[in-house]
Amino acid sequence: MNVTDAVLGRRSVRAFLDKPVPRALVEEALAKASRAPSGGNVQPWKIYVVSGEPLAQFKAQVAKQLAKNPMGDAPAEYDVYPKSLKAPYRDYRYKNGEDLYGLLGIARENKFARLSWFSNNFKFFGAPMGLFCLVDRQMGPPQWSDLGMYLQTLMLLLREAGIDSCPQECWSLLHRTVRTFLEAPEELMLFCGMAIGYEDRAAVINRLRTDRAPLEEFCRFIG
Ligand SMILES: Cc1cc2nc3c(=O)[nH]c(=O)nc-3n(C[C@H](O)[C@H](O)[C@H](O)COP(=O)(O)O)c2cc1C
DSSP states (O other), X not given: OOHHHHHHHOOXXXXXXXXXXXXXXXXXXXXXXXXXXXXXXXXXXXXXXXXXXXXXXXHHHHHHHHHHOTTOSSSOSSOSSOTTOOTTHHHHHHHHHHHHHHHHTOOTTOHHHHHHXXXXXXXXXXXXXXXXXXXXXXXXXXXXXXXXXXXXXXXXXXXXXXXXXXXXXXXXXXXXXXXXXXXXXXXXXXXXXXXXXXXXXXXXXXXXXXXXXXXXXXXXXXX
């Protein structure tokens, strides 16, 4: 597999097989991914990986927490999207949601069905492994962008090892529950989670192929 294969082959997978992921493969990918660049080489990523019995306990705890408070652990620590997302970003986001729920046959008006499907996020979509990426609260936008470099490098290396993933900002809604479970120090803030496992190819949701704006829309050559 070359880099292009890994880039084009990576997709957000939202249904996984009940098949464990060899820890050694993930450990290797996590270690290699730390070759990702970061401004000043500060390497701001802090990663927690959960699987096996602790993951089962965590999911049970999350289900209980969501039953008590479906809105999650308010107040949120960061806005997943700007408060009034402008065009064209808003349109891309809208289309993404319509494509995803359209594939599942869930109409826009059926908020209940949409929400109940969304709650699969909080089971890591059935993946046998979940990862959380945290960052020191001292860090700002440049270091948060470094987290993205780490996470994409990791997802590409996982692809190389035949492993699928889905990054998940939804966990920010449960930042307190997650941090308590991880026993992470107060100085660390949760950025996102990531489901890690093997794609269930029979699942309809995994047929989703997302769009991208053409090059001319986001890039200008000068000179
Ligand atoms: C930081 C980040 C957070 C995301 N959070 C979620 C999430 O909470 N739930 C989800 O289903 N997808 C999530 N996604 C997946 C995006 O929806 C997906 O990357 C986008 O639609 C493009 O599709 P692709 O990953 O299949 O190429 C997230 C992606 C990123 C990069």
